[in-house]
Amino acid sequence: MENIIEINNLNFGFDSQKLILKNVNLKVPKGSIYGFLGANGAGKSTTMRLIMGLFNDKTNSVKVFNQNVSEIYPKALQNIGALIDYPAFYDHLSGYDNLKIVCIIKNLNTQTIGEVLETVGLSHARNIKMKKYSLGMKQRLAIALALISNPELLVLDEPVNGLDPNGMLEVRELLIKLNREKGVTVFISSHLLLEIDKMVTHLGIISNGEIKFEGSKEQLNDLYKFQKTKFHLNDAEKFNDVLKSQYETELKSETEISVVTNSQMEIAAINTLLVNNGAQIYQISAAGGLEEWFMEITKQN
Numbered sequence: 001m002e003n004i005i006e007i008n009n010l011n012f013g014f015d016s017q018k019l020i021l022k023n024v025n026l027k028v029p030k031g032s033i034y035g036f037l038g039a040n041g042a043g044k045s046t047t048m049r050l051i052m053g054l055f056n057d058k059t060n061s062v063k064v065f066n067q068n069v070s071e072i073y074p075k076a077l078q079n080i081g082a083l084i085d086y087p088a089f090y091d092h093l094s095g096y097d098n099l100k101i102v103c104i105i106k107n108l109n110t111q112t113i114g115e116v117l118e119t120v121g122l123s124h125a126r127n128i129k130m131k132k133y134s135l136g137m138k139q140r141l142a143i144a145l146a147l148i149s150n151p152e153l154l155v156l157d158e159p160v161n162g163l164d165p166n167g168m169l170e171v172r173e174l175l176i177k178l179n180r181e182k183g184v185t186v187f188i189s190s191h192l193l194l195e196i197d198k199m200v201t202h203l204g205i206i207s208n209g210e211i212k213f214e215g216s217k218e219q220l221n222d223l224y225k226f227q228k229t230k231f232h233l234n235d236a237e238k239f240n241d242v243l244k245s246q247y248e249t250e251l252k253s254e255t256e257i258s259v260v261t262n263s264q265m266e267i268a269a270i271n272t273l274l275v276n277n278g279a280q281i282y283q284i285s286a287a288g289g290l291e292e293w294f295m296e297i298t299k300q301n
């Protein structure tokens with residue numbers, strides 16, 4: 001599959017004393033919605049700025065559209081819509097007029113404004129002054145701004161930050177629509193795993209400047225799904241002794257054991273072993289799931 005963004009062995013720091021990004025490798029397939037996840041300060045914005053050529057990568061480790069970043073800008077900016085910092089809008093002007101100003105400055109056709117406002121669901125508010133826009137509407141106008149040159153790639157840094165669940169839903173539905181209907185590749189950063197998980201096809205997880213996971217959604221699901229399984233049962237201490245020679249276990253309470261498991265078959269085998277040893281099983285459940293797993297791998301250390 002063709003990659004629209006590719007980063008190979010990137011090391012980057014603002015001074016020679018401290019690396020902010022450490023041996024970062026990242027591949028954003030064309031046509032994907034790629035979620036770039038990490039806690040505050042993990043290095044997401046720095047990576048995005050390097051992709052956009054806003055920070056200088058002297059090592060030529062970052063490629064966009066198969067070319068070194070240092071060679072493609074500013075021309076390639078026509079083909080990339082970016083939302084890195086929240087854009088400065090004029091509050092006393094309408095959404096339409098704000099976009100018009102940008103079109104004039106960038107020498108773009110103002111006729112596309114109507115279509116872009118339609119895409120982001122703001123046609124009804126095109127003549128309303130921005131000061132009356134909700135946060136969700138402002139965010140969608142910011143995305144409209146990124147879309148104005150009809151780009152192939154969208155690079156969005158925390159576009160759902162500060163939005164309420166409704167605003168997040170609006171932005172999510174918009175991005176999925178752009179991806180499905182217009183084939184736009186979306187590279188989106190966030191620290192909100194559960195929100196991002198609802199829209200992405202691919203994920204990269206960064207922690208403390210290092211990529212901890214990269215792959216498709218399916219690969220991610222396979223990875224965390226069977227990691228730990230909780231067995232709720234009688235006399236957990238006794239049955240923990242039964243399991244611990246064969247499995248990696250943790251005694252959680254008098255009635256709970258957590259076991260590292262790698263497949264459904266293994267969960268069934270443990271269950272049989274426990275029952276054959278006289279255990280009464282009350283409940284079997286996955287420990288934590290995606291969010292717990294994410295917290296674990298993004299723990300700053």
Ligand SMILES: Nc1ncnc2c1ncn2[C@@H]1O[C@H](COP(=O)(O)OP(=O)(O)OP(=O)(O)O)[C@@H](O)[C@H]1O
Nearest residue numbers: 014020038039040041042043044045046047158191
């Ligand atoms: N211009 C800069 N000069 C020096 N250090 C910086 C600069 N920009 C960012 N950093 C540092 O780089 C590290 C990564 O920051 P970055 O903004 O990339 O993280 P982030 O994952 O985007 O986090 P957040 O969600 O908080 O924006 C942080 O320790 C930050 O303090």
